Structures are given as C-alpha cells and as structure tokens.
Amino acid sequence: MLRIGVLGAARIAPPALIRPSHAVPEVTVAAVAARDRTRASAFAAKHGIAAVHAGYEELIADPSIDAVYNPLPNGLHARWTLAALAAGKHVLCEKPLTANAAEAREVAAAAQASGLVVIEAFHYRYHPLLARVLEILPTLGSPRRIETSLCFPLPRFGDIRYDLSLAGGAMMDAGCYTVHALRTLAGAEPSVVSARALLQKPGVDRAMSASYSFASGATGHTTASMWSRRLLSLSARYVGSEGSLKIFNYLMPSAFHRLTITRAGRTTHERVPGAATYVHQLRAFAAAVAGDASANLTPPADSIANMTVIDAVYRAAGLSPR
Known part of the structure; x- marks a missing residue:
C-alpha cells in the first residue's frame, strides 16, 4: 500500500x-x-x-x-x-x-x-486520448504547424495565481499546459520567436501568447489566459505534410472531448474512452513507485525542458522569469 x-x-x-x-x-x-x-x-x-x-x-x-x-x-x-x-x-x-x-x-x-x-x-498526459493521438501523428507526415490553447476566466485578482511572489501568472498556470502539449505533439523542443503579455499588475500576466519555431522548420503557437477576451479555449491542432489533427478538450477528456483527423481529403472523428485523467495519473504514480520507470511520463527531465521554454517566453514578452 x-x-x-x-x-x-x-x-x-x-x-x-x-x-x-x-x-x-x-x-x-x-x-x-x-x-x-x-x-x-x-x-x-x-x-x-x-x-x-x-x-x-x-x-x-x-x-x-x-x-x-x-x-x-x-x-x-x-x-x-x-x-x-x-x-x-x-x-x-x-x-x-x-x-x-x-x-x-x-x-x-x-x-x-x-x-x-x-x-x-x-494529468492530461496519462489519459488514453494522448496515447491515441501519438499513435496517429506519424500517419500525418512531418509537422508543419502546431497550436495549443488553454484559456479560462479567473477574475478573482486576489487569487494566489496572480501573486508574483508565489510565481503566479497565466503562463505559469495555464501556459505550462499549452507549452507541454505543444512539446508533446511536436516530439521536439521549440525555440521562442516572440511573445506578448497582457498584464493584470506589474510583472504578472493575465494572458500570454507566444510563437515558436522548430529545427524541422515547423512553427508553433500557444495561447494562455486567466482573463482576456478569449474567455474559454482548450484545444490543440497539428498540421502535418500528409494530414491534420484537432483535439477539443485535451485537458479533461473524460468530461467530453472530440478528436478530429483529416487525411487524404477525408475527415473522421474519434472519442477515446478512459477514466478521469487524475485516476490514470495516480495509477501511473503508484506503478512508478513500484518500480516501473516507464509509467512516469512527466519526470523532472521533462519539467526542465518545459520550464526552459516558459522562462524564454517571459523574457520574449519583456518580463522576468518567475
């Protein structure tokens, strides 16, 4: 136990x-x-x-x-x-x-x-939806464009997620997901090309958008917000040389999601069954502790890569990393 x-x-x-x-x-x-x-x-x-x-x-x-x-x-x-x-x-x-x-x-x-x-x-990374997505991606050819978003309304500006001393900001709270999903779909690390922040207070972003490039020639974009005109968005899009893929609600797919695949002019839709993302994550944690290293899909080495991108986004937006 x-x-x-x-x-x-x-x-x-x-x-x-x-x-x-x-x-x-x-x-x-x-x-x-x-x-x-x-x-x-x-x-x-x-x-x-x-x-x-x-x-x-x-x-x-x-x-x-x-x-x-x-x-x-x-x-x-x-x-x-x-x-x-x-x-x-x-x-x-x-x-x-x-x-x-x-x-x-x-x-x-x-x-x-x-x-x-x-x-x-x-937690989203542990749901079977992501395993299915990664299974499909090689059939879509080499990557051309990847876009991810996570926007939700949090107008409680006294919330700790807006506290700079506690490493708050939209790029930290929502943006960490968008960067992680971007990197996961790309299977590669991006370089930050540009970034733009909307501030809630000095140094604290309430929204952040960023553009990226990859060594392959592909480009990327992330949109993260805790308070902006784009009140709600949680999607991912992958465009490859041979087709494209869209995910609605990659974050909490057990609530509802839709996976749309387009290849050779034909569009299909899928839904991938699974328990709540947090259940899959906890099972993976228990398995990793029991000795199955492959169960850990989000180890600290992955965290270094994710935070390196987030730090670079803040710098590109004219802000300091947290």
Whole structure:
C-alpha cells in the first residue's frame, strides 16, 4: 500500500488525489498538514483522512508516509519537493513543478541522487486520448504547424495565481499546459520567436501568447489566459505534410472531448474512452513507485525542458522569469 500525505488543504486535492485514490486500491491518502491545523482537521474529517499533522515538516518526517502530494502555490513547489526528497519520500507535485528552469534542474538532480520518483502532475498526459493521438501523428507526415490553447476566466485578482511572489501568472498556470502539449505533439523542443503579455499588475500576466519555431522548420503557437477576451479555449491542432489533427478538450477528456483527423481529403472523428485523467495519473504514480520507470511520463527531465521554454517566453514578452 502506497501511503500518501498531502501538503496543504488545497481545493485541487479532492479531484486530483482524494477521489482518484478510491479507484486506485494500492494507494491510500493517509495524512494531511496545513498552515492552519483547524483547517487541516476539517479537511481530514470531510475526506476521511486518518492523520493530521501540525505542519509540513511534521508530515514529511512521518515514517509511515511513503509519498507526498504537493499542491502548494507554484513558488513553494521546489522548496517542499526538495524537502520531501531529502526525507526519503516520493513526490507527486502539481504543475508547474517549479518556478523556473534553474529550480527544475535542482529538483531533477535531487530526484536522481535519491532514486525517488517525482512526477509533475500534467494529468492530461496519462489519459488514453494522448496515447491515441501519438499513435496517429506519424500517419500525418512531418509537422508543419502546431497550436495549443488553454484559456479560462479567473477574475478573482486576489487569487494566489496572480501573486508574483508565489510565481503566479497565466503562463505559469495555464501556459505550462499549452507549452507541454505543444512539446508533446511536436516530439521536439521549440525555440521562442516572440511573445506578448497582457498584464493584470506589474510583472504578472493575465494572458500570454507566444510563437515558436522548430529545427524541422515547423512553427508553433500557444495561447494562455486567466482573463482576456478569449474567455474559454482548450484545444490543440497539428498540421502535418500528409494530414491534420484537432483535439477539443485535451485537458479533461473524460468530461467530453472530440478528436478530429483529416487525411487524404477525408475527415473522421474519434472519442477515446478512459477514466478521469487524475485516476490514470495516480495509477501511473503508484506503478512508478513500484518500480516501473516507464509509467512516469512527466519526470523532472521533462519539467526542465518545459520550464526552459516558459522562462524564454517571459523574457520574449519583456518580463522576468518567475
């Protein structure tokens, strides 16, 4: 049994870990800690978590805990992931894994030295939809154009996702997905050509668009927003020399999605069955901890590459990396 402790009584924890654990019998959510113990106790009572710890350090030091789920604000991901690794715990960390590429390299080095598993929680990557997409791509010829988007309305400007000190910004919260999906579909690393930010406050982007080039000659574009005219968008498009592919809702395909493939003038539509993305992700985490390295599709090495692009996007937009 893989016993997981949760750092913080975060809103994302129930859909991303607690409910999925009910479908993954080899996992149990065994403990929670929060800055406010009263809040942690209420969270534990609501979700049937047996142990409540006084703080993050106490939870990480608990010898009965095998792994840690880290859903803390972006700017705290590296600090507490490193602390968990130092205490001998595997880590499932919410995206983005770190605030920047330098921190990602630090986490990757610590994970490699410890032999412990670290997974960045790009949950969409674990759904069978993405496996099917990657199976189709070679039939579409060499890549010509790739576009990805994730836009949603978050007008609560006091939210931590707009806090520069906590590594906030649209490119961090939504943009990390768009960059990851771009890289996944391309199967290669992009160079940033240009980027444009819309600011919510100095240094904090509420929206970001960026253009890319690839060594193959292909071009790319990402659109990320937490507040802009483009209120809602979650799509990906791949144009190859022999055909094209579109995905509506690559992020949460178990809710609803549509895969559209065009080849030789013929268009077909597919839907790929699967459980919730978070269930697939948790199964992969458990399998990786059990020794199946191939189960980890989003390891720290991938995080370094993703954060390198995000850092470059911020610089191209005239902003500093987080």
